[in-house]
Amino acid sequence: MAVPSRIVAIDGDCATVEAFGVTRTCSLMLLAEEVAVGDYLILGAGGSFAAERVPEEAARAALDYLAAVLAGGQA
Amino acid sequence: MFPEPRIEVALTVSAGAVADVRLRSGRLTRAAALLAGRPAGEAVRLLPTVFALCGTAQTLAGLAAVEQAAGIAVAAPHRAARRLLLLAETVGEHALGMARDWPALLDEAPDLEAAKPLRAALARLRPALYPQGDWSRPGGGELRPDRSQLADAIAAAEGAVCRLLAAPPEAVVADPAALTAWARQGAAAPARLMGRVLAERLEDFGCGVFRPMPPGGPADLAGRLAADADGCYVAQPDSAGEVFETGPLARLSARPLAMALMAEHGNGLLARFAIRLMELKEALRDLAPLVHDLFDAPGHGTPPDATGTGLGLVEAARGLLAHRVELAEGRVARYQILAPTEWNFHPAGPLVAGLTGVPAADVRRRAALLVNALDPCVACAVAVEGDPPCMRCL
Numbered sequence: 264m265a266v267p268s269r270i271v272a273i274d275g276d277c278a279t280v281e282a283f284g285v286t287r288t289c290s291l292m293l294l295a296e297e298v299a300v301g302d303y304l305i306l307g308a309g310g311s312f313a314a315e316r317v318p319e320e321a322a323r324a325a326l327d328y329l330a331a332v333l334a335g336g337q338a
Numbered sequence: 339m340f341p342e343p344r345i346e347v348a349l350t351v352s353a354g355a356v357a358d359v360r361l362r363s364g365r366l367t368r369a370a371a372l373l374a375g376r377p378a379g380e381a382v383r384l385l386p387t388v389f390a391l392c393g394t395a396q397t398l399a400g401l402a403a404v405e406q407a408a409g410i411a412v413a414a415p416h417r418a419a420r421r422l423l424l425l426a427e428t429v430g431e432h433a434l435g436m437a438r439d440w441p442a443l444l445d446e447a448p449d450l451e452a453a454k455p456l457r458a459a460l461a462r463l464r465p466a467l468y469p470q471g472d473w474s475r476p477g478g479g480e481l482r483p484d485r486s487q488l489a490d491a492i493a494a495a496e497g498a499v500c501r502l503l504a505a506p507p508e509a510v511v512a513d514p515a516a517l518t519a520w521a522r523q524g525a526a527a528p529a530r531l532m533g534r535v536l537a538e539r540l541e542d543f544g545c546g547v548f549r550p551m552p553p554g555g556p557a558d559l560a561g562r563l564a565a566d567a568d569g570c571y572v573a574q575p576d577s578a579g580e581v582f583e584t585g586p587l588a589r590l591s592a593r594p595l596a597m598a599l600m601a602e603h604g605n606g607l608l609a610r611f612a613i614r615l616m617e618l619k620e621a622l623r624d625l626a627p628l629v630h631d632l633f634d635a636p637g638h639g640t641p642p643d644a645t646g647t648g649l650g651l652v653e654a655a656r657g658l659l660a661h662r663v664e665l666a667e668g669r670v671a672r673y674q675i676l677a678p679t680e681w682n683f684h685p686a687g688p689l690v691a692g693l694t695g696v697p698a699a700d701v702r703r704r705a706a707l708l709v710n711a712l713d714p715c716v717a718c719a720v721a722v723e724g725d726p727p728c729m730r731c732l
Contacts, residue, residue, distance in 0.1 A: 264366050265390035266340050283340040292450045293438070295461040305390040309717040310342065312438065312448075315461075317387055325387040329340055332369045 265314075266329055267303040267322035278313065280304055282326070283333070289313045345683055345718045349705060351698040359690045361683055365716060368569040370661075373673040378404045378640050378663070381670045382474055389675070391715045394427040395654035396675075397474045399661040402650030404476045407665040408640050416478035418631035419467045422488075424652065425621045425628070426495070430460045431655035431713075432586075432618040433499050439710055441527040444534065449527055452502035459494035462487060467632070477638025485629055492625045499622055503528055507619035514598050517612055528615070535607050535707070544708040545604035546691030549580060550588035551658050551681065560649050563662045563674050572676045574684055583688040584657030584678045585713065586610075586617040606692070610711035617655075642668045654678065656713050679714045688712060698722075 268280035268287075276291050278298070291298065293312045298304065303322035304313040317325070343365050350358040373381040382400045386393035398420055405412055412420075437453035464473055466487035472479030500506055504526035511517060521532035535541060556562075556577035566572060575581070582588070587605060590596055590613050599609040645668075650661040657678025664672040683689055692708055693701075705720045 264343060264369060264388055265393075267387060285339045292448075293434070293453055293457055295454075295458040305387065307438075308391055308715065314390065321383070321387045324384060328372065328384055328388055331372050332366065333340060335372060 264329070264332075265305045265325075267305055267317050267325050269322075270298060270300050270302050270304060273298070273300060278304070280306070280313075283329075343716045345679075345714055345716055347689070347693075347705065347709065347718060347720045348723070349693060349701060349720065350723045351701065354698050356693055356696050356698060356701060359693045361685055361690065363573070363683065365573075365677075365679065367573045367675075367677075367680060370673045370675040371569070373670050376670050377668055378408065378644065378665055378670060379476055381663075381673065382476060386474060392427060392431065392654045392656065392659070394423050395652045395659050396661075398424055399650040399652040399654075399659045399675075400663070401474065401476055402652065403648040403661040403663040404640065404650075404665070406648030406650065407646040407663050408476065408644035408648070409646065410477045410638060410640065412478055412638075413635050415481055415483075415631070415633045415635040418628050419473070419478075419481055419483065422467070422625060422628045422632070423463060423473070424654075425625050426460050426463050428621040428655045429495060429499070429618060429625070430456065432614050432621070433502055435614075435710075435713060436528040436618075437502055440531045443707060443710060444527060444530055446527055446530075449502060452498055456495055456498035456502070459491045459498060462491040462494075466491060472637060475637055476640045478635060480637045481632070481635040483629070483632035483634070485632070488629050488632075489626070492629070495625070496622060499618065502526060503615075505529075507615065507622060511595055511612065511616045511619055513595060514602075517595070517615075532608070532611055535611065540606070540704060540707070541599075541603040541608035542606035543696065543704055544610070544689075544692030544711070545606040546688055546694075548587075548591070548600070548605045549582050549688075550591055551582040551584035555651055555658055555660060556582065559651075559660060559676075560662070563649070563660065563676065564647075566674065569674075572674055573680065575676055575680055576684075576686070581684045581686040582681055583712075584681045586613045586655075588657065589653060590616055590620075605688075607707055607711055610708075614711070614713070640668065644668050656715055657681065677715060679716065682712045683714055683718075 266282045268282040270278045272279040290312045303317045307314040346362040348360040385397045385400045389396040437449040466484045468479045510520045524530040524533045652659045660676040662674045702722045709718045
């Protein structure tokens with residue numbers, strides 16, 4: 264499963280992203296498009312590289328679903 | 339905090355060999371159940387974001403399941419468009435694994451010079467097929483193929499793969515001699531990884547009994563999923579007690595290259611890495627001809643009261659992916675996903691079989707090679723009893 268993470272800061276080719284209250288850094292080097300603070304990203308397995316940008320509506324829907332997974336004890 | 343799914347592999351060494359292999363999976367194999375209650379189309383739209391690794395295959399499996407359950411016949415141009423998207427994802431998963439993960443196994447930096455243009459090329463395909471972004475609509479979105487854009491993107495992907503391998507892929511996998519020559523020349527990271535396998539005589543490392551997944555999945559798949567009330571089957575599947583391996587080697591084991599390598603070295607590292615190169619070549623080759631099968635086609639809708647059961651099967655890059663859905667009055671009553679990692683990283687699957695009994699020397703690094711060759715869809719940590727864990731981001 265993938266957790267959409269919101270960009271809170273960008274420093275060159277690295278971004279600081281946040282999801283479920285946890286921040287981490289990831290590389291933007293593999294992204295096919297420009298991104299900005301506030302955009303949502305899907306990280307590849309392991310979390311080192313951002314894999315793709317996700318539209319905000321899709322990201323919020325996925326985060327709601329994942330919150331239900333967490334609350335339901337599935338995670 | 340949302341836990342990051344991962345697999346932990348614990349190796350116990352005794353008398354100079356691996357005596358025991360234990361897997362601990364943090365995979366959320368039952369999370370798909372929470373799609374229940376949503377309208378069918380909404381559930382499918384969630385798939386590429388929530389199950390983003392192999393997100394195209396996940397979505398296509400979900401579409402196939404929902405369409406079967408709803409009795410929707412998908413028009414031929416949509417089937418061709420979906421096939422193209424699936425092949426493109428296969429190209430991307432294999433090639434980006436070679437650009438990002440294979441160098442890490444050599445303690446080299448990722449090959450971003452090859453990876454970035456490849457990602458950019460592949461990202462152009464969806465909008466060149468479904469400009470309204472509705473490719474994940476059951477029955478098909480508004481298909482308006484832009485053949486010029488598609489041809490350009492495919493050509494760019496071919497060029498990026500050639501740069502990644504420092505050779506045309508068809509030349510690399512022409513036969514065992516060509517593969518060996520390319521590997522020993524070592525002009526690119528994937529070649530150097532194969533070269534290391536050859537130089538360290540690891541061709542047969544990880545061999546075990548070869549039980550390839552039957553085409554179309556196990557005969558009892560639909561019944562076992564239907565009866566899986568507690569989710570145990572999707573967490574640790576089997577078929578009459580047998581655990582199959584799924585993925586490129588299972589799919590392409592009849593190719594002359596696979597047969598030659600397996601005859602000499604078994605289903606070890608050399609055959610597994612080589613067949614991923616072979617599948618990369620074949621998927622890339624099959625992209626362009628599909629463009630001729632694409633035509634404008636209108637979108638479709640899901641009947642609001644659709645009721646029924648559907649099973650969607652897709653051969654994703656990592657292996658057979660199964661989605662099963664029960665619809666009632668147009669809403670999801672039950673949703674299940676069985677992913678290839680649950681077969682390949684099963685306690686009785688090919689990873690455990692391949693590591694049991696191997697020599698203890700350098701086993702943590704070698705086990706990481708086998709993990710990568712089998713290509714799990716989550717991060718996987720390998721630990722040898724008494725050693726700190728070795729995390730590999732896969």
